[in-house]
Amino acid sequence: MSTPGFSPKNAPATVRIDAWLWAIRAYKTRSAATAACRAGHVKLNDKPAKAAQTVVPGDTVRVRQPGYDRILEVRWLIAKRVGAEAASHCFTDHTPARPTATELGLPRRDRGAGRPTKKDRREMERLRGGH
Template sequence: MAEVVRARVDAWTWAVRLFPTRSAAGAACRAGHVRINGERAKPATLVVPGDEVQVRGGERERLVVVQRLLVKRVSAEVARACYLDRSPAPLPREHVAMAGQRDRGAGRPTKRERRDIDRLRGR
């Protein structure tokens, strides 16, 4: 286990298994899906213990507090010890809005249907 004094946010989020690859972590930073202490983070932004890292993407939003710094990917058990998870609990399946399924053979959605779908998805 490689413990360091400072670490890049893309390397740290990958090392503690918040992202499957380091390139995915960097892409999420560039897209604005990673915030440190409420501020948008670039991939090279340094994290220190005590920083609050917010990650959007995937099934839910993750909110973690940095406990220890890593730059090398470690096992899941060791990774969980490196941050304090303050993520909100995921919604129960009953409360999650079901995405509408189109009938087989119905073709592509019309412009109006596309707008309704986008509105449902929150875009």
């Protein structure tokens, strides 16, 4: 399978996990990917990953991002940053759909509805499990 900007015959034999995460556009910079690995926000096959660990096709990479975890399966190795469409062919995203606020049972206020009244605040507090 060939994708624009990427071809499997040019794929490197090994790629560091931080370089792969940068190349598929999970992080804006390689240093941000390295910092995420160092902080423990990246797991390779359910084990904390160091930035220099190599990935192989078939590996599962879990990336913690604000509010959720992204679960990616490595399809192709890529070391250089390419266009977003080409990068999307290098992994399979197994991230479950995030629940919306209404599915979580959280109250939703219309935009521009103004500041909540005292009664509204009491209801929100009761729903959150407060007093």
